[in-house]
Amino acid sequence: MIDVLVEVAKLVLKYGPEVVHAVLNAVRDGKLDKEAMMANLAPYLTGAQAADLEKALNDPELDALYEKAKDVLGR
């Protein structure tokens, strides 16, 4: 059994990169639900998520409240 594993290890070392590369290409070509994955990632890749975050964080009502607070405190 150990001999077999050693042989397998040798073969993987011998054929590894090429075989893995070929299989990875096959995965990239369709075995993976690439479209769904890219749809998940699209907001980040297009910057839409960052824009949404900035919109949420820079609430204009907050600036108005800061001004009101300054006014009341006489700052």
Next chain:
Amino acid sequence: MKRSLMWFAVLVAMLAASACAQYAKVASRAVSTIGAAELTIARAGVDAHKAEVVAVIEDARAKRAALGCGAAGSAVPPGCDTAAWDEYRTAAGEKLDAAKKRYEAFALALRTLDAALTETALSVKVYLETNGEFDLAGSVASLVKAWSTAAAIAKEYGVSVPTVEGLR
């Protein structure tokens, strides 16, 4: 024997590729899940901070009236306890500044998290579309670190933050 070993090697390689694909799926799902939570937390944090500022305004108005100092923007009436009002408004101003600083730290933590998510998304894209490498462990570590920082500040606002442990 040699032929069967070669097929076994192919199988091992396929399993390795399948694991890579699974990693990419996990990362993609993590980015999507954390991203949705990120916006929810951002909005909850903004609302909590707005409530803090509103509380400062209302308290100041009440105090100003109680000290006989009139309304904001109007002339100070003769009976106003200006010393007490100055003391109060200095303390209230410091409280407001501290709240604003905490909010800015919260916003920065969320922007850092967003940058980590974008980086992960790019890594997955490179993995899928080119022959690039995919450092899943590095991406997940960055996400967990950024998430933990944002979550710690969000908790100060009383915002419930889901765990990302299950996405590892």
